[in-house]
Amino acid sequence: MRDSMPPRRRGGTVNAENWDADPGAEPFYRRMGAVRIGEAPSGSVPGRVLPRMTVRLV
Numbered sequence: 001m002r003d004s005m006p007p008r009r010r011g012g013t014v015n016a017e018n019w020d021a022d023p024g025a026e027p028f029y030r031r032m033g034a035v036r037i038g039e040a041p042s043g044s045v046p047g048r049v050l051p052r053m054t055v056r057l058v
Contacts, residue, residue, distance in 0.1 A: 015058050020050040029053050 020040045021029055030036075034055040042048035 016054050016056050018052065018054045021053045023049075023051060026051045026053070029055075 018037070026036065032055070034053040036051045037054045038052040039049045040052050042050050
């Protein structure tokens with residue numbers, strides 16, 4: 001994942017990338033080094049909860 005980040009995010013002032021993931025994609029992101037830091041309500045599916053993920057960039 002880190003190799004696909006724009007250069008300004010790698011080694012710059014941004015330390016981590018956070019996003020809300022599709023629940024089915026969480027295992028993929030975990031294999032890529034991301035960790036779950038919480039949950040967020042889905043903006044499109046009422047009652048659905050999305051895992052909030054983060055990955056350190058430095």
